[in-house]
Each structure stands twice: as structure tokens, then as C-alpha cells.
Amino acid sequence: MSAPTDPGIPDAQKSGSVQADRSGTPMVEVRELHKEFGHVHVLKGVDLEVERGSVCVILGPSGSGKSTLLRCMNELEEITGGSVLVDGELMGFRETTDKGSTRLHRLHPRVIAKQRSRIGMVFQRFNLFPHMTALENVMEAPVQVRGDAKSKARARALELLERVGLSDRVDHYPAQLSGGQQQRVAIARALAMDPELMLFDEPTSALDPELVGEVLAVMQDLARSGMTMVVVSHEIGFAREVADKVVFMDDGVIVEEGPPSEVIDAPREARTKDFLSHVL
Numbered sequence: 001m002s003a004p005t006d007p008g009i010p011d012a013q014k015s016g017s018v019q020a021d022r023s024g025t026p027m028v029e030v031r032e033l034h035k036e037f038g039h040v041h042v043l044k045g046v047d048l049e050v051e052r053g054s055v056c057v058i059l060g061p062s063g064s065g066k067s068t069l070l071r072c073m074n075e076l077e078e079i080t081g082g083s084v085l086v087d088g089e090l091m092g093f094r095e096t097t098d099k100g101s102t103r104l105h106r107l108h109p110r111v112i113a114k115q116r117s118r119i120g121m122v123f124q125r126f127n128l129f130p131h132m133t134a135l136e137n138v139m140e141a142p143v144q145v146r147g148d149a150k151s152k153a154r155a156r157a158l159e160l161l162e163r164v165g166l167s168d169r170v171d172h173y174p175a176q177l178s179g180g181q182q183q184r185v186a187i188a189r190a191l192a193m194d195p196e197l198m199l200f201d202e203p204t205s206a207l208d209p210e211l212v213g214e215v216l217a218v219m220q221d222l223a224r225s226g227m228t229m230v231v232v233s234h235e236i237g238f239a240r241e242v243a244d245k246v247v248f249m250d251d252g253v254i255v256e257e258g259p260p261s262e263v264i265d266a267p268r269e270a271r272t273k274d275f276l277s278h279v280l
């Protein structure tokens with residue numbers, strides 16, 4: 001999608017003071033999404049809705065475009081066509097209509113950064129700062145936060161580390177933590193921004209099998225608390241138990257979607273059946 005850069009920041013988005021009532025709109029709306037990397041067409045017209053407070057698990061073979069779809073949701077990838085709305089807001093763009101024709105303007109980088117800050121993301125590799133303790137990682141940039149703000153950030157970080165079961169590891173450095181503990185710190189760090197949406201990109205696939213359960217348990221708690229979550233994962237048990245919607249992707253398209261009782265337990269499409277027979 002090529003669009004001119006938005007020359008200004010709309011006042012409502014600058015201050016964040018005007019909050020529309022969006023309780024009736026889905027948290028995520030992906031429409032006819034295309035993503036190309038050079039000549040490689042990775043997403044070929046994806047449509048997806050994720051309701052508020054629900055959990056959507058995306059399954060699919062390697063290279064089917066799952067991570068790319070997730071990255072398009074928070075503007076880590078610039079989309080080639082279609083649109084992504086999060087909480088009713090067009091990610092990265094603003095629409096204007098002039099004499100009946102609609103144009104898209106790329107938003108100012110500061111507005112994009114603000115949009116992104118409402119979305120927490122957890123990656124396969126934990127991406128923690130190795131020279132910072134668990135607590136400092138969750139506080140993120142302790143040197144930039146001073147005075148009262150710093151003590152509030154610290155209290156919040158301690159609360160989040162307790163929530164992920166790491167109260168006794170706050171002063172440990174990443175190298176002193178197991179993979180499962182590091183991933184739980186990464187989840188606490190993503191939560192520190194008070195996100196409205198959490199994206200998980202294969203959060204357990206870099207972990208030893210015995211550590212997977214502790215991370216999935218934290219994610220399950222988060223789901224119970226009402227967080228909207230989109231999770232790329234091959235953990236079929238988690239999908240069956242926690243997901244409201246399961247999406248099966250292959251070759252850049254959504255082949256099948258629905259509740260786990262349909263997509264996992266009674267898939268209609270041959271490609272879904274074939275995939276599940278390999279992972280189960």
C-alpha cells in the first residue's frame with residue numbers, strides 16, 4: 001500500500017483525550033490483507049476478526065504466513081494491501097474522503113508508536129536486555145524514569161513479576177533464569193504497557209518441553225483475566241482448552257476457522273486434517 005505520509009497528528013490522537021465508544025467493534029479487524037516481500041506474496045487476502053476479550057490461536061505449517069500476519073497487526077511489517085484495524089483504529093494509516101474518493105495517509109511515526117504501545121508482543125526468543133535484571137527489564141528503561149514515576153514503574157513491575165510467578169527472581173539477570181522464566185519476564189514486560197491486545201509469536205517453541213507448561217499457564221491466566229490475545233502456536237492442547245477461535249492458515253490464506261471443537265476436533269478441510277495429523 002503506498003500512501004503519502006500524514007502531514008500532521010490529528011488532535012484526538014495527539015492527546016488521546018477523545019475516546020470513542022468502541023465496545024461493539026472487534027478488537028482486531030483484518031480485511032483483505034496482502035503482504036509481499038519483493039516478489040514473494042506471503043499474505044494473499046486475509047480476513048480475520050478477533051472479538052474483545054477472546055483468544056484466537058493461529059495454526060499452520062512453517063512458512064504459511066502466521067508470523068507475518070501477527071507482525072502486520074502491530075505495524076512491525078508495512079502492509080502491501082488491505083487494512084488492519086485494532087480497536088477500531090486503522091493501523092499506520094488515516095483515511096480521508098474528498099469529493100467521494102477515499103485516500104489513505106500514512107500516520108506520523110509518533111502516532112504509529114502510540115498505536116503500537118497499546119499492543120503487547122511476546123516473541124519466540126525472549127529478547128530481554130542481558131545487562132538488566134528481571135525487574136529492570138520489566139521497567140524497561142529505568143534510567144529514563146525518575147522520581148515518583150520511577151517508584152510507580154518499580155511497584156508496577158514488581159506486581160507484574162508476582163503475577164507471572166517470579167517474585168523471588170526480580171534481581172536475577174536473564175542468564176541466571178531458565179528459558180521459561182525468561183519468557184515469563186518477557187510477558188510481564190509486555191504487560192507493563194497496559195496493552196489492550198497481546199500478540200504471542202510461538203512463545204513456547206524455543207523452550208525445553210518441561211518448561212512449556214509454566215508459560216502456557218501464565219497465558220491461560222491472562223486469558224481468564226479477559227485479555228484479548230492472538231497466539232501463533234503449535235500447542236494444540238492450549239488451543240483446545242483456551243482458544244475461542246482457531247484459525248488454520250496455509251500458503252498465505254486462512255483455510256478454515258472456528259471454535260476448537262470444529263477446527264481441531266472436526267476439521268472440514270483436507271489441508272487442516274493433514275496438518276493436524278502431523279502435529280498431534
Ligand SMILES: Nc1ncnc2c1ncn2[C@@H]1O[C@H](COP(=O)(O)OP(=O)(O)OP(=O)(O)O)[C@@H](O)[C@H]1O
Nearest residue numbers: 037038040042060061062063064065066067068069
Ligand atoms: N522479511 C522478510 N523478507 C523476505 N521474506 C520473508 C520475510 N519475512 C518472512 N518472509 C517469508 O514469508 C513467508 C512466511 O513467513 P512467516 O514467518 O510469516 O511464516 P510462518 O507461518 O510464521 O512460519 P514459521 O512457523 O516457520 O515461523 C516465508 O516464506 C518467509 O520466508
